[in-house]
Amino acid sequence: MTAQRIRVASGVIDVHAHWLPEELYGLPPGSPLPPMRARNGELYLGDLPLSITPGSLSDPKEILADGDRAGIGVRVLSPPPFAFPIGGGAEADDYIRTFNAKLAQVVREGDGRFLGLGLVRLDDAGAARACMRELAALDGIVGFAVPPIIGGRSYDAGTPRELLRGAAECDLAVLVHPMQLPRPEWSGHYLPNLLGNPVETATAIASVVLGGVVDELPDLRICFVHGGGCAPGLLGRWDHGWRHRRDVRAATAKPPSEGFRSLYVDTLTHDPDALRLLIAKAHPDRLVCGSDYPFDMADRDPVRFATGNGLDPAVLEANARAFIGLGAAH
Template sequence: MPIHELAPGHIDIHAHLLPEDCYEIPAAEGTRALTERGGELYFGEFPIAVTRDQISGVPRILADMDAEDIAVRVVSAPPYAFAVTAGPEAAADYARRVNEGLVRMCGDHPDRLIPIGVLPVQDGAATAAEVARLVADGVRGVAVPPVVGPATLGDPELSHVLDGCADAGLAILVHPTQQPRPGFNDHYLQNLIGNPVESATAIASILLGGTFDRRPELRIAFVHGAGVAPALLGRWDHGWRMRADVAAHTSRPPSATFREYVYADALAHSVEAGELLCKTIDPQRITLGSDYPFDMADRHPVQSSLALGLEQDALRHNALRWLGLD
């Protein structure tokens, strides 16, 4: 879509939408389903704190956009729809159905809703086939997990994901998946600590693995203000200076590569964390993000961006550049 056909105003690159016919998600143990109880959706036994209307209702998402002065939303499937534990064939079939559904749901509002797809990341051939399908359908990008089993996104085991997207010119949105971890059983710590750590793990593997040295054309955005990465860049730089194994695959300190190449949304949940992000990232690579419609979303992302001194025109242009629409 030409830029002039998008609605003028704020672009939110981090929001979620899932077709209702994709509520049964393939997994290693068979199928896990979204079910409705008392008006709220559950993923298995876990309450996800949204309603069917919020995660699957285009009229609802448009109305909520209007209420928050958001002109355009880039919508992706929620992270539990990445189906990372499913077998390659099941994951490929599910990714295709999710992507076809998102394109269909956004088709009546191309000026306001931009769908980005999911990939069967656990298989190289299936990933390549789905990338080709997305490009043929005019989809601008994909949402992928930062960690898949024992591999992080910058590891050689997942190079087919980043290389395939780079070859196709697709934007990449990296979204954590709230993986179970020892010690994170209570207090929602899988999300509160686990999600920002997952994002930082992928960022570190990409920076230290030399991914941008090899594929500088990649456009990768990390949600939730790049997780805890901004607070750890100094530690990573120190390790890069002091240890040959840390510096083995890149000639530049991680903070320099982070500033030059990484995109992030401004969803940092506090002014102090947002200011740190703004100090460590290139101002041309920070975007608006809400995490709509989940409980950890910023209900007023435009107000939050204004509190950080971020300008609408700059945020919009940054989002367009990330999407390859500039």
């Protein structure tokens, strides 16, 4: 495991934090999104203000300072979702390799305070596995991040499922992060984020638990952010469907609520009641701290939120170390 080849600091691990170097603000070739740019000290995605400064996304010193303020021992840095190479094709390879190499450098120079989740090709299973082999050779890069939906499909079939098979074979962790896919009925009120993010995540969780992925890949280490999106509140409905419909239970012998307990889920729910529901539904060994740093929907005090609602910091650290493939802290 690549994380075993570097020193990793002790303390609560934030598995859900973002980083992107300024030289990659142009986004991957084929991206449907406009490039990022800085204006008057603020980052924009095209003309959309992101409510963050360039340094908060790109400067490791600023990221460390924020982690110190929030009581975070280690941050696992992953690309922001608009940097996913969803356009596909070999023309994205240079962007992917540059991101992964730059991320490895930040981790290497971070004095044990950073680990990384890189990028892989999303359109071609063979090319993705080549990316995974390269990631596995980079010290401190513990896995990769992916969107919940790729080309209109989620993880129960096709190339997306092959990505998860590759991750299990290469012993890499997977972080699933939504992309805020646009829909006409969500055109206002920030609904692509407020509704789209949790719906996308629930879609991916349903594909994994109902599609038999957790049955096929019991050693897969996969984490869903934003508290699992809508999924914790839907498990009763999914279980009912699984009991009463053959098509719902066709690919798995486990009820969805049982399959859900094999998944890692971060604590970013923004609401104590929602976190208590998540704690009731998830396996206690699968709950990990997440912040969504540095974006506007981030929890600025993720450790305090989790521990103030009944979670033990030592358990959160141990769970995150398991997710990223590390042994117990020494």
